[in-house]
Amino acid sequence: MPMADAALPVVFAALADDTRWNLLVRLGRSSASASALAAEFPVSRQAIAKHLAVLEETGLVSSGKVGREVRFTAVGARLSTVARELEGIASGWDRRLAAIKEQAENP
Amino acid sequence: MPMADAALPVVFAALADDTRWNLLVRLGRSSASASALAAEFPVSRQAIAKHLAVLEETGLVSSGKVGREVRFTAVGARLSTVARELEGIASGWDRRLAAIKEQAENP
């Protein structure tokens, strides 16, 4: 039975910001450095660096040095894990609430 | 191919707050009114009412009047939808990034 992971809200917070979400989707197409992303997005490189730090802390992106730049990549496996946890929680609700409804109608 | 739903960050924002997440999980066990929840949580009824409003706007809970109170219930189907969208996006990343890696190794 999947437990309601207390760390989930942290991941949600990471995904909740529009700029950060767009960055993540962008990195899903191909990896890139903070400077390269700054050329594509209407925010400063430092702002992007902060977003990438948040995404990396939650495991949604990974980074590695290539030459003198730091290349970031989206981690699909992390998102899949979140998806499965959500699915488990949701189905739990449906089963439980259906059971309560059933019990209420057949006393 | 699942598109990166632009409305997803709104749902994530709704799920990102700890108190709100705990409320949602609580409602997954059984439906309850704002006043009843206020007796279980260490925040005011008005704060809870705001959280419920946010959750309802994003379709994560539904409400109905029972007597003179408003009863709220978690909507598992909404969470399942989000889960499937995430799964689709994540698998897309994996396929694409694997293809890029493959291409880089076999030029």
Add this chain to the structure above:
DNA sequence: TCCATATGCAATCATTGGGTTGCAGTAAAA
């Protein structure tokens, strides 16, 4: 009817967090 209980609305407060600018450090390239 009268009262208790549940909800709704408004104003206010404090914290969080996204964004910026500025500067320092460092390593590849010429």
Add this chain to the structure above:
DNA sequence: TTTTACTGCAACCCAATGATTGCATATGGA
């Protein structure tokens, strides 16, 4: 070696928002 470009850290600003208190408004039950 000198230069150029990418990164990292720090301080600051401001809008968003979670939370509170207070009051007004029903509405079901005794």
